Amino acid sequence: MNSLAKNRIAPLLLLFGVLFVLLYPLLISIYVFLPLCIGAVGYLLVYGIDTNKPFVVLLSSVYALNLEINLSLPIFMIVISVLLFYVFIYPSLKHFGRCKICQPLLSVLLIDAIYLASLFLYDFIFQTQSIVLDSILLYSLIIDLLIAVMV
Numbered sequence: 001m002n003s004l005a006k007n008r009i010a011p012l013l014l015l016f017g018v019l020f021v022l023l024y025p026l027l028i029s030i031y032v033f034l035p036l037c038i039g040a041v042g043y044l045l046v047y048g049i050d051t052n053k054p055f056v057v058l059l060s061s062v063y064a065l066n067l068e069i070n071l072s073l074p075i076f077m078i079v080i081s082v083l084l085f086y087v088f089i090y091p092s093l094k095h096f097g098r099c100k101i102c103q104p105l106l107s108v109l110l111i112d113a114i115y116l117a118s119l120f121l122y123d124f125i126f127q128t129q130s131i132v133l134d135s136i137l138l139y140s141l142i143i144d145l146l147i148a149v150m151v
Contacts, residue, residue, distance in 0.1 A: 021059050025067040032136060035143035036067065038115055039108035042082040043148060046090060046107060073130055074122050081115040089114075101149060108148040112141055 028034045041060045048056030064078035089110055096102040116137075123130050131137065 017059055021063045021066065025063065025070040028067065029070040033139075035140040036071075037140075037144060037147065038064075038067070038078055039112040039141070039144035040147040040151075041067075042078065042085065042111035042115070043104055043107045043151075045079070045082045046086050046111075049086060050090075073119070077118055077122065078115060081118050082111055085111050085114050104148040104151060105145060108144050109141075112144055 024034075024037075028036060041063050045057060045060040045064070048054070048060060061079055064082075065076070067073070068075055068078060085107070090107065093103050093106055093110075096106065116131075119130055122128075
């Protein structure tokens with residue numbers, strides 16, 4: 001692709017990314033069958049931190065915060081779960097460097113598992129019920145894994 005085409009497409013991609021980050025969590029709160037994409041956004045946050053891309057980190061953090069606000073989930077739990085994954089688990093996943101699909105797939109699966117475990121721990125400690133484990137949550141996990149395979 002030549003530089004003129006890249007210069008025309010880049011602002012459109014930026015606009016699409018910002019609109020997605022701002023509007024998709026609103027749609028999730030209305031249409032409950034839409035996937036949450038917590039693992040994919042968590043992997044995007046890890047990728048942004050790992051490759052030193054502050055705009056990617058900002059977009060994924062804003063999406064996570066926006067999702068938690070719109071769904072009345074505990075604030076910053078997605079970001080904290082992803083940072084725990086990045087500090088404790090992600091360095092050992094770098095050994096899958098030759099397998100292009102293993103690292104994103106395992107990362108998304110583990111980020112979702114850590115977030116779900118921390119959410120259940122939060123519910124247990126504060127005697128609340130933030131989320132119900134049902135088929136819609138499993139559907140969201142499958143969509144997260146498909147997004148990781150496509151990236």
